[in-house]
Amino acid sequence: MEKQFTDIKAHYCFAKSDEELLFQMRPELESHADEFLEGFYEFIWKFGQVAEFLTDEVVIARHRGMIRQWYLDLFGGTFDISYFMKLYKIGEVHVRLGLPTHYVNAAFNYVRIFAIGEIQKHYHEDPGMLDRVKAVEKIIDINLDVLTASYREEEMSHFLGLSRVEKTLLSGLKNISSYFNYLLSGALVLVAFFAVGLFGYDVYLLFSGQIHIEKGILTVLGSLLILWAAIELIHEEMKHLRGGSFAVEVFITLAIAALIRKILIFSLSPEKTTDVLMYGGLVLCLSLSYWVMMQRNTRTKK
Numbered sequence: 001m002e003k004q005f006t007d008i009k010a011h012y013c014f015a016k017s018d019e020e021l022l023f024q025m026r027p028e029l030e031s032h033a034d035e036f037l038e039g040f041y042e043f044i045w046k047f048g049q050v051a052e053f054l055t056d057e058v059v060i061a062r063h064r065g066m067i068r069q070w071y072l073d074l075f076g077g078t079f080d081i082s083y084f085m086k087l088y089k090i091g092e093v094h095v096r097l098g099l100p101t102h103y104v105n106a107a108f109n110y111v112r113i114f115a116i117g118e119i120q121k122h123y124h125e126d127p128g129m130l131d132r133v134k135a136v137e138k139i140i141d142i143n144l145d146v147l148t149a150s151y152r153e154e155e156m157s158h159f160l161g162l163s164r165v166e167k168t169l170l171s172g173l174k175n176i177s178s179y180f181n182y183l184l185s186g187a188l189v190l191v192a193f194f195a196v197g198l199f200g201y202d203v204y205l206l207f208s209g210q211i212h213i214e215k216g217i218l219t220v221l222g223s224l225l226i227l228w229a230a231i232e233l234i235h236e237e238m239k240h241l242r243g244g245s246f247a248v249e250v251f252i253t254l255a256i257a258a259l260i261r262k263i264l265i266f267s268l269s270p271e272k273t274t275d276v277l278m279y280g281g282l283v284l285c286l287s288l289s290y291w292v293m294m295q296r297n298t299r300t301k302k
């Protein structure tokens, strides 16, 4: 373990001189600890879902005390095995809580900007300012490295815990699913072309006078709606291929678009009133499902 931590210091070229520089800066940075803490919580609170982890005033107060100590230790001048063990334990606690690693990374961005800002304020006339900034950058990066090590180990242990058969099956399934995704993208592009064809055909019917002008315009509008929904589906699939999640809501918008097209056409025939009402009911149900999904999405983004 000791070797691991000496290696980390060596890889970041963290020398005795860096330790000394950090320790020299302690009084200035300590006098701004309250300001640091205010900004820290204001910053992380914007991530959303923070309240799921920092659940009440007691936990927040405890965390605040711990963050304060952690911040002061950055300038403590002692970076021995027990310092690294403490960092490693913080990482483990975060992993156990299921805290997204992204939150920790983003919080570090605040720490970095705050610390560098303070150094610039206090040492702008010091010719050694750059060395001070470098020392802070190094210790922050080392902290981030150790704090996120537990996350990487968690991921690895999940994968390493699988048997050979499971690993082969997993990579096989991944490959198959990516082939199917490309197939789906191709099919969606084909659907978009069909929608263009439908639009062209509707325009042809309108101009050739084969259908009444009012019905013709509504039909063209309906096919445009379907084309728009098909393009939305392609956009979603592109996002999915880039690693994002697939928004099922888009399928609902496609179904709504198709039903609205039917309603537009049927609305001109008095004998189709029952069909219009039926399709109207379906649109209402689908719109409700769409609304529920959107509400859920906004709640998870908060």
Ligand code: HEM
Pocket (backbone or CB within 6 Å): 044, 050, 053, 054, 055, 059, 062, 063, 066, 067, 070, 089, 090, 093, 094, 097, 099, 103, 104, 107, 108, 111
């Ligand atoms: C710079 C980034 C952060 C540092 C240095 C840090 C530091 C710490 C420390 C020192 C502990 C105590 C570990 C122990 O018990 O040994 C802790 C626990 C915890 N951290 Fe963080 N933290 C950071 C970011 C965050 C963020 C962004 C959140 C929430 C969104 C968070 C939520 C928690 C929670 C809920 C606990 C457990 C608190 C308890 O019940 O005692 N931390 N953290």
